[in-house]
Amino acid sequence: METDGGERSISGSSYKRQDEKFKSVRRVFRIMDLVSERGEDLTAKQLAREIGTNLSSCYYLLGLLVDEGYIERVSQGGGYRIGPALPSLHQGKPRSDFDARIEPAVKELAHRTQRHAYAAVLWDGEVVVTQVKSPPRSPPVGVVKGFHGASHALALGKVLLASQGAEFVDGYIDDYGLEAFTPRTIVRPAELHAQLNKVRMVGVGADFEEFARNLCCVAAPIYSASGKVEGAIGLSTTTRRIRDEGQRMTSTVQRAAAEASTLLSDEPDIKDGKNRKSG
Template sequence: MANVQSVNRSLSILEALAQSPKGIGLTELANKVNLAKSSAHRLLATLINKGYVVQNRETDEYLLGLKIIELSSALLENLDIRTVAKKTLEELCSQTNEVVHLCIHENGEVVYIDKFESDQTIRMHSRIGKRTMMHSTGVGKVLLSGMTADEVRSIIKEKGMVAFTPNTITQENVLFDCLEKINKEGYTIDEIENEEGIRCIAAPIYDYSGKIIAAISISGPENRVTKERIQSELIDLILQTADIVSKKMGYLRD
């Protein structure tokens, strides 16, 4: 397929401007993109007209315009988390040979929107589309950790804190301590709190604005997903995976 020269040159200008956030003069810019000043000036005039570039009238230097932000924001807001995360979560499932979940929050509940099965036999209640409570699951607690205290209390008031196992958190202050720990460590463990015999580790997925938009988990029977294995292997794997997916969603860690 033939390249359109003017398009290539315009894109080169935009890329060069992205590398010079404080602005760049015409001569330096033309040199950077290997263009004559007259050619660079003509292309810049078109880009300014379309809002992709602005010129500082005091310094005559050029900068990226707000139209770039508009386009990138539209792209990021329309990213489908399932599509974006699918390959990475499949790899995590293959690496651990345990069940991997992708979940979101909706109306005070956890919703499982994707599930990747391991080769090992395991009976779990989770399935795509299933809803469950937030306080008793690793993914639910991760999602709660991104909310305000008032939002969390509102969910607790509406949904309650039912005990599904002897380990389920049923006290509000204990839950808030757990959420604080998640925000410090970046992950949490479901210590057989939602299903008997099932332990999991979960971590948050962030969008471009730094908001938690989803949670992922590695789940398995307690004899395979041991406390020792979590510490030696699974914490690193889930944090790395969550970071990869978050970056694909546009998140830039400080």
């Protein structure tokens, strides 16, 4: 029906349908908030209760967010965490283009070494793993795609933190602290600064069981045409193998980083999406 002014009015049933759609949108945003705050501790049943819907509807919304990469399931514990799509959304399309361009180098690194290869960027002060390439028939190891945090305990994170300078590192320590993941994790600021200075000098970062037992990684920076560090590429192996493979892994990762940097050489600088949280 129409009002006196000729505008079409909306019936009560239409308002109700629209309101239900808006509720679903609100619930999606609420899920994102909850996952960001404490997602790894929340099951789908708890999330359904928090957002005020039934379990079936909650699973549907969670499935949509997982499919689009905005959240991902945690393999242990049954919770959720922020997925890799959010950093790309925050940083804009050029970051997605960055990942697309370096992907051949990451794939080749995994194929050449028959080891797990990774790519990562720095977002909001923390390392975010944007790619994980595994050799055929290889079980998952290390960190998964979309993992974020633990920058001080990962070779990838050390490379990215080192690129930012001492003041940025102090800010990272203030914001996130130096959590001990294993007895080998660096937990003293002075020691972290010393190791990052070494990373800057040699152009390679490493961690030896600092994030997880029996996991050792080597990483190197990926540069834009102007010489700015845009990300990092790395390899992981076991503690036993690192003794024999460490030197070879280092040179192989450096070559892969050079290849990835070449893939970016014709592109303009990618917008910086790695500022720490303000306030």
